[in-house]
Amino acid sequence: MRRRWWQRSAQPSPDAVPTGQPAPETVPPSLLAWAQAVDVSRLSDRTVRQAERFLRGYRHMTLYDRRQEAFRLRDAVEAQVSPAPPADAHPMDVLATVLAVRRKQLGIGLLS
Numbered sequence: 001m002r003r004r005w006w007q008r009s010a011q012p013s014p015d016a017v018p019t020g021q022p023a024p025e026t027v028p029p030s031l032l033a034w035a036q037a038v039d040v041s042r043l044s045d046r047t048v049r050q051a052e053r054f055l056r057g058y059r060h061m062t063l064y065d066r067r068q069e070a071f072r073l074r075d076a077v078e079a080q081v082s083p084a085p086p087a088d089a090h091p092m093d094v095l096a097t098v099l100a101v102r103r104k105q106l107g108i109g110l111l112s
Contacts, residue, residue: 030086031093040102042080048102051077051095058092070095 051073058066070091077098078084085094102108 028086028089028093031089031097034083034086034089035097035101037083038085038098038101039082040080040098040105042082043077043098043102044080047073047076047080048099051099055092055095055099 054069054073058070061069074085074091074094077094081098085097089097
């Protein structure tokens with residue numbers, strides 16, 4: 001029986017990840033520890049809206065604009081949360097983590 005392309009598994013084969021490198025879905029330990037300790041109560045609604053809009057539309061931006069906006073938003077988030085995000089964390093990871101923590105603290109989007 002012939003399988004169509006949309007019926008194939010979305011999981012990469014074990015050979016797809018080069019040896020010696022972490023799997024793409026691995027969360028850095030520093031980001032995980034920060035996510036468990038971060039206080040987002042001072043995060044403004046404006047910053048949240050900007051981060052959400054950026055994460056929805058960054059694929060349509062040029063690489064230069066994407067990097068500039070990501071670092072600008074990371075700086076805004078860093079000024080409004082405590083403790084500061086880890087220095088080795090990617091700006092988009094910081095933004096996604098802050099939004100997830102905020103939703104969890106507010107009880108938004110959780111399944112009962």
